[in-house]
Amino acid sequence: MGKTILVTGGAGFIGNCFCKLILKERPDWKVVNVDCMTYAANPSTIKNEMNDPRYVFYREDIRRRDGIFAIFEKERPGIVVNFAAESHVDRSIENPGVFLETNILGTQVVMDACRMYGVERFHQVGTDEVYGDLPLDRPDLFFREDTPIRTSSPYSTSKAAADLLALAYHRTYGLPVTVSRCSNNYGPYQFPEKLIPLMINNATHDKPLPVYGEGLNVRDWLYVEDHCRGILSVLEKGKVGEVYNLGGHNEKSNIEIVKIILKELGKPESLITFVADRKGHDQRYAIDPSKAMADLGWQPTTMFKDGIRLTIAWYRENADWLDECTSGEYRNYYDKMYGKRSDK
Ligand code: NAD
Ligand code: TYD
Secondary structure, three states: OOOEEEEEOOOOHHHHHHHHHHHHHOOOOEEEEEEOOOOOOOHHHHOOHHHOOOEEEEEOOOOOHHHHHHHHHHHOOOEEEEOOOOOOHHHHHHOOHHHHHHHHHHHHHHHHHHHHHOOOEEEEEEEHHHHOOEOOOOOOOOEOOOOOOOOOOHHHHHHHHHHHHHHHHHHHHOOOEEEEEEOOEEOOOOOOOOHHHHHHHHHHOOOOEEEEOOOOOEEEOEEHHHHHHHHHHHHHHOOOOOEEEEOOOOEEEHHHHHHHHHHHHOOOHHHEEEEOOOOOOOOEOOEOOHHHHHHHOOOOOOOHHHHHHHHHHHHHHOHHHHHHHHOOHHHHHHHHHHHOOOEO
């Protein structure tokens, strides 16, 4: 057996894609997934992996020091990748506390376990949102690794704190840390609170598509598997103590995205509803990925036009998965979040 890799948040959207990638492409690695299964995790997401003898799942919370240390004691991972996080900006605006607890203090617990048991690498999965936003009228500007941290939401602030803490653990304690900061991901298994799956779900059910503000905010979209391959490249070729931006120069305004989805599903644009804007809404995200491309030889392979088709097809073929996510608590969430936005 080769390496044991411990992944936190491996039942979520990106963490699960990463586990699948490792199981497929690193046949002598064992994958240990530690996830406490918040609302964002659906047990069906990991059902195939559960049958794989190289995969172990622990339902545990990264905020629980005793539980996390016990898993490290038993599994002795060589590599740790920290995906576990509260990840939705709108929820962070409603309830910041749990973002600080999981994203900052939870990360500290995982890194303390890494120090105690010794690892070859701790990788922190970060976001480009730590750089704040760029103006819409300056398409020449991009986020680089040395762009100052300037956060807007409780979510991005908690992620920035975690990145800085990870880098501090490297400098202060010599923990072998790397950090990646990625742009917006899309693909299968994304929880339908985020723009793309929410719009696919609503359009499929002929429900209004709630576009914040004028729909002109820009995001830089990357197919989830490209992100996961980028993280694997950082693990295998990256330098300890370094930050790597991951993105594919695929900027689109929200209204463009919504229209692409409607067209692909054959639904009318009359479903678009402009609603009250998000508080502190970041204008534009855009990554300069040249460091990862030059130093790691990484580059995205899925073009947006192909990735969005694959994604829409996946949601169509996996209506049961979507129904599981949107039953129960989701309805309360939706009414609470969108009830108060109403049409503009
Ligand atoms: P997600 O919300 O789909 O999944 C998060 C997972 O973490 C869930 O399975 C959840 O159960 C688990 N989790 C949450 N709190 C936990 C805790 N206290 N203990 C153990 N498990 C816990 O999120 P995602 O979109 O897959 O994002 C994964 C990581 O990538 C996050 O760190 C996020 O900040 C980062 N990221 C996401 C994007 C994006 O576009 N989604 C872009 C860049 C970076
Ligand atoms: P989101 O998927 O929440 O990602 P993030 O805010 O982390 O980039 O949102 C992407 C963009 O879509 C963002 O500009 C907000 C906008 N948006 C809407 O217009 N309507 C929605 O219902 C949602 C969830 C997002």
